[in-house]
Amino acid sequence: MKKITDSVYSVGAVDWDRRLFDSLIPLPDGTTYNAYLVHGSEKTALLDTVDLAFADMFLASLEEVSRIDYVISHHAEQDHSGAIPLVLSRFPEAKIVVTAKAKGLLMDLMRLPEDAFIVVADGDSISLGEKTLTFIHTPWVHWPETMVSYLVEDKILFSCDFFGSHIASSDLFVTDQCRVHEAAKRYFAEIMLPFRIIIAKNMDKLADYDIHMIAPSHGQIYDQPGWIMDSYAEWVSALPKNLVALPFVSMHGSTRRMVDHLGSALSKRDVGVELFNLAVTDIGKLAMSLVDAGSIVLGAPTVLAGPHPLAAHAAFLANALRPKARFLSIIGSYGWGGKTVEILAGMIPNLKVEVLEPVLCKGLPKKDTLAALDGLADSIATKHRESGFGI
Incomplete structure (x- = not known):
């Protein structure tokens, strides 16, 4: 568990050895499966989990956590959702917060019971007591059910695959912008390029939020997020280059x-x-x-x-x-x-x-x-x- 702010912690895992994703996508630098814990004065939320292969490491990082009220599942793909059943076994009182489409996918992929879910609409919020999570639907980043979360008081965007990069690193925050830029562009190219027009619309939705930090589900945290948002604006633009x-x-x-x-x-x-x-x-x-x-x-x-x-x-x-x-x-x-x-x-x-x-x-x-x-x-x-x- 690594501290991001006084109320937010990183509880994910680093996969130093992975070299292929979906039996297709090269991972020359490994990857991370990022998950985050947000403590409010009344409730605690876990934002995503990890690939099932790293479940033991992930659960060990939660040993000192006495209660989880919500599991925010931004995206149903197994590298994010794989450990949800294990989390529910340890914290049976927790509810899974999802979009309507994510609920159906998680029931299919994880065999989770229907009564385990809370479905949120675009723009809905949940109070943790002095901390508020607002949910923004971002379809096709890069599956149809995806959403992101915005921690209002800390101005942190938990972006899941949005703005992600496959880099295995012990550094919590971006330390080498050039390296991360290339990795993020590779990530965008391999899974998001087909949906760039929809992603451009999702970026327009984010313009309404004052974002001081972006915490993705793969790669390092952007404590200066302006440059990666500018890069995405270029990548989704209609005009190509003289190339x-x-x-x-x-x-x-x-x-x-x-x-x-x-x-x-x-x-x-x-x-x-x-x-x-x-x-x-x-x-x-x-x-x-x-x-x-x-x-x-x-x-x-x-x-x-x-x-x-x-x-x-x-x-x-x-x-x-x-x-x-x-x-x-x-x-x-x-x-x-x-x-x-x-x-x-x-x-x-x-x-x-x-x-x-x-x-x-x-x-x-x-x-x-x-x-x-x-x-x-x-x-x-x-x-x-x-x-x-x-x-």
């Missing part, structure tokens, strides 16, 4: 030559470009680039008459994340034929993009292929300039 995200894979070097040529051509035209070799890349880095990119160019060789599976995976990821890119193209080499462009185009129905003329070549790229790549670079530079994309 091309270029994920690619190359089997025998032909597609790689095309990628290198296009990357150089874009740079000469003052267009930013980020290359991601899908055979070795951290997919989280690609997701971060998609937060900003104005264009996506996919480098895909043809194998078995279609796109290389790694290129198909990148297309599937981009379609799922729904980035704000406005333009897309495909480049790559083939041996005798195939339907690479048609297959990839069919995999991205969620992307509201203008498709620029693909550049494909048979075997090694020749002068006409390189000239076509220069033409693609010209087209991208012109489109970005006309669209007003910033660097």
Whole structure:
């Protein structure tokens, strides 16, 4: 248990070893499962719990707590809710405070009884005696049932996944803003980018509150929260940057030559470009680039008459994340034929993009292929300039 203020304590757990989340998302820096205890003069509230794998550590941090009246469950996903049944076993008088949608999910996921819940509407409050928690519904951050809590007297926002970052650290508060900024952007890119328009509306709701501190459910606490809120405002904005995200894979070097040529051509035209070799890349880095990119160019060789599976995976990821890119193209080499462009185009129905003329070549790229790549670079530079994309 670590003290945040005279009435607020951190009671979560640090997972130094975790390297994959949801069997999908890379965690290069581990993570934390943050939970918080708020003491009022009359009642005590526990805000979220931890992943079940860390339940023993979590319950040990509550050994000196004699009573919990409320368990505030901001989000039903198991890394936050996993230890709720154990908390109720130790504190049977506690009630779980949730949104209506969270109640149903927790009954399904945790097999909790219906009479264990108190459902709160958007804007409702609960008094702990001299401390007041106000609940703000924030759907699709990043599930439909999510909410956040605002401790009125201390001006603390308990934001759950909102503003979170996967960093294992013994530091309670942010000590390295650059490191946390990158981790928070990765976190946003991997789970929140598809919902950025709704998240922008949720941020507008937070503007009504005087927030001096943000305590998320993953990562460190922001005791100077302005910069992370400004970062989110940029990430959810409609206008992308003058940047091309270029994920690619190359089997025998032909597609790689095309990628290198296009990357150089874009740079000469003052267009930013980020290359991601899908055979070795951290997919989280690609997701971060998609937060900003104005264009996506996919480098895909043809194998078995279609796109290389790694290129198909990148297309599937981009379609799922729904980035704000406005333009897309495909480049790559083939041996005798195939339907690479048609297959990839069919995999991205969620992307509201203008498709620029693909550049494909048979075997090694020749002068006409390189000239076509220069033409693609010209087209991208012109489109970005006309669209007003910033660097």
